[in-house]
Amino acid sequence: MSEITVAGAGIGGIVAAMKLAQAGHSVTVYEKNRFEDCGYEQKDSFDASAMDYAGIEIPEGYIAPGNEITFFPIDDNVAPLKMPSPEGYKNITVERKALFAYLTGLAAEAGVKFVYETEILAPVILGSRVCGIKTADKTIYSDLVIDACGMNSPLRKGLPAWMSVDKDAERYDYLYAYRAIFDRKEGDFDTGERYKIYVHSDTGFTWIITEDDCVDVLIVDFNEIPFPKIADELHRVSERNPHMGLNLIRNGKFMQIPVRQPLAVFVADGYAAVGDSAFMTYAAKGSGIAYSIKAGTILARAAAEDKDGLYEAETLWKYEKDFFYEVGFDACRIALIKNLLPYFTADEINEIFSKKLVTSEETEKLLTGGFRKTELPGLIKDKIKLLGDVPEFRSQLLMLIGWLGKFALLDSFFPAKYTREDAAKWSERYNRFFESTGNPARREEQTEAE
């Protein structure tokens, strides 16, 4: 039996904790917040197949119809685009606090101990190994530390550089977000447009979801959004949606949502990151619940195979490898498509929709993770044909083709086995490649060249 510490009650960490406790290990989750304050005050949607993958029963009431999204380009004169939910997609929509209570309840039943109101400050490192965590008044040693502290994890930031686990996110790796639930007024409301996305600038979007008794608003932007700008946007969308009141019912918080490819390396001796702490989000919109549930399951499976209980990077590499082959490489391709966004202005996105260069099914598939590697070559071929008449977007499409082609070569460099040198080489190659695609300076270079 091993002593396992889960740092932070992130979703993937709770799932891994539950499975490792079921396998007979002693598992403790340390969380900085009180139980009542964990989970956001909002409803979230995610792919139900992740729960099936993890063998977690889906409670009654969790399955909801997939959202038919209406997408509004910045220009009111361009017709909005309706995006049906992909066929066969099984959707869960649930209050985050209810999901948190459900998963922690299952984990507790399996024997996991939860210690709330305990902030983790740093990892404990002895020689080449992560052997525990430091809190304000304690050092807690364990055989394996699972980092589920989210995007700004102090554990990840405290690891030595030679572990090749990157510490910081770059610009365009995350969105600044404001989420707020407002009252619902009497007023015209088209029930066919319950879920809307507006392009509000060159760098941001606003989601409006109409519920029976409230209106849920999410404003996201790659630039930090000062409150006056938020207030302007709230007024703008409430004018366009007369049923939306401006009395805040709940949430009203600023947050960050990671939208990037997974970390190049997220394991080390005695350490594995899961969920947002390893940037396992769906890069087009930052949905990471399904990936976290899958990753927690894959991690527990790899750890169970480590019969010596040493949890060295060599054995935890199986977790990283399985995650990349089952989820991560697809997530990388989505990240590449997301990295194209800074190369378009809101007016250009407008034009793409007005000229019907992207169909509603394609946009919906992008938003729900429906594209597979095998579909992309055919799709790109079709788009090249279509762009014959619209040469102004050719450069962006060619850039994407170049990125996808280079990425196809890059994924063949993924090390089959872990050695410190190979992991470092992989990390350097992977990061150099993504830096060359996501670097906003390239946009300026491109404009200058034109």
Ligand SMILES: Cc1cc2nc3c(=O)[nH]c(=O)nc-3n(C[C@H](O)[C@H](O)[C@H](O)COP(=O)(O)OP(=O)(O)OC[C@H]3O[C@@H](n4cnc5c(N)ncnc54)[C@H](O)[C@@H]3O)c2cc1C
């Ligand atoms: C506004 C918003 C809307 C979203 N909507 C969706 C959605 O609809 N669908 C979807 O799939 N995903 C959505 N996401 C993304 C989703 O929340 C995450 O991708 C997913 O939960 C995985 O993150 P996590 O659980 O690993 O990390 P987090 O949710 O960040 O959890 C980390 C946990 O660690 C704790 N912690 C952090 N630091 C410390 C510390 N030093 N010591 C102790 N504990 C610590 C935190 O308190 C927290 O409980 C949304 C995110 C945001 C911000």
